[in-house]
Amino acid sequence: MESHLDPSVAGSKRLISAMRHSFFSGGKRIRPQLVFAAAETVRKAKGEDAAGATPPPETYVATAVEAIHTYSLIHDDLPAMDDDDLRRGKPTCHKAFDEATAILAGDALLNLGFQILIDGIVEFGQPMVRAAQTVGAATGIGGMVTGQMLDLLGEESEPTLEKVQLIHKNKTGALLHACVFSGGLVAEPDETQEAALSEFGHSIGLAFQIVDDLLDLEQSTEKLGKRAGKDAEQHKMTYPAVVGVEKSHEMANELTKRAEKALEAFGDSAATLHDLAKLLLRRDH
């Protein structure tokens, strides 16, 4: 990654500062953790100790998805989108710099994410090609970008369970699923293992967003590091808004159980993925 970021190139300095501001802002790194845990799980199940290469292929996937995730936060926070001033307890990118710089820093991070995936293909060939396809499909028009569009359009229409599921599946679920699935792919799983990872990724992706909706309702701005209570204010479609708080907690529990059940295919090898599933359910920010 650093090889693509040379601040001595005149003019890229401001842009790199803005990218770093958002990338190194104390995020939880949930997506990279899922990538690494999925790769570890497949390797352990295959009886391999560790990846043969340093850095291993999952490092490319993990860095790329975090860069792409960071770009999506920067753009979602823009005045024309969710208009947020605070993110991870710090001023959002367009507040710390300006709107044009934030748009360009987001663009550069999305571009960088794909550059890193292509670097990974150069190093590792075929398994990385599938991982890159998986990430690309999840972040574009078939996933995250469409999710954000739906989220914005949703502010103007009547909430239903079907709509809220569609938004969340695209906006957050697709990338979380891609983290698990592509992280596993680079360790070359068999078909049963692929299916198990896919099931785990879908369930955990949805559970994650339900918990996110609940945190927005139940936690303070200070704890969250971003403005709390804004979903209701902006008439966002959320699980609590559609099925109520209690039922939302139940659904998150249920999905986490389903996710953990999918891991049975890996036996003891999936310990880290089990830990992450529990952590995501019980997090307080």
Add this chain to the structure above:
Amino acid sequence: MESHLDPSVAGSKRLISAMRHSFFSGGKRIRPQLVFAAAETVRKAKGEDAAGATPPPETYVATAVEAIHTYSLIHDDLPAMDDDDLRRGKPTCHKAFDEATAILAGDALLNLGFQILIDGIVEFGQPMVRAAQTVGAATGIGGMVTGQMLDLLGEESEPTLEKVQLIHKNKTGALLHACVFSGGLVAEPDETQEAALSEFGHSIGLAFQIVDDLLDLEQSTEKLGKRAGKDAEQHKMTYPAVVGVEKSHEMANELTKRAEKALEAFGDSAATLHDLAKLLLRRDH
């Protein structure tokens, strides 16, 4: 490309309309033309009639660069950037839709460009990997995005030839060079041919932008399909502003000659690239 754009997926409809609005707006398709001409040149020089596959690898590169170019226009036209209402004689994306949709349509087109490059890697392997690396390096922090940042920062500082060259090299030159170079790469040129394409690409990239600066000064809004005279209004750093109109014409001529000279390595095989070089110099919009 179409396989990634399914408007029946609920919610992607508006976004796909916005992407199509800008992608199919009667652009000159200069970048795809350069990609195809470069691939043709290398193949003819190697005594090959045509690519073995349908579609050939250059189709992936050409579609990807046009998608990425289109995203850059959508974002550059945004109110926080150059704030333009007119592009190719039509309302800009944020005017035809809204700002949020335009930001997301741009994001989706950038993502789509890389998805298409990765699709190309799946089909054609190694030569496409280098082409994808070339495009990624030219469009990100090492090229186009930095160029746009410099262009915006340039509005506030004293114009010099050094600064205007740096802006243009990054903002427009890097991608035009990448079109020629990556288009050639997929036809697997030898080292001499690679060097010749690179020299042609650099010279033509710079000549293109000088002509663009001159057109903004000398042509009408009607002819250009975008607001004429805005460079001076926005205190943009341009060649005419720094070296004057006459000297700018001379430089564009000189660079086009240098570009055509680089093509000597290909003999008669480079006819289409010669035609394009002349066309870019003499265009009136």
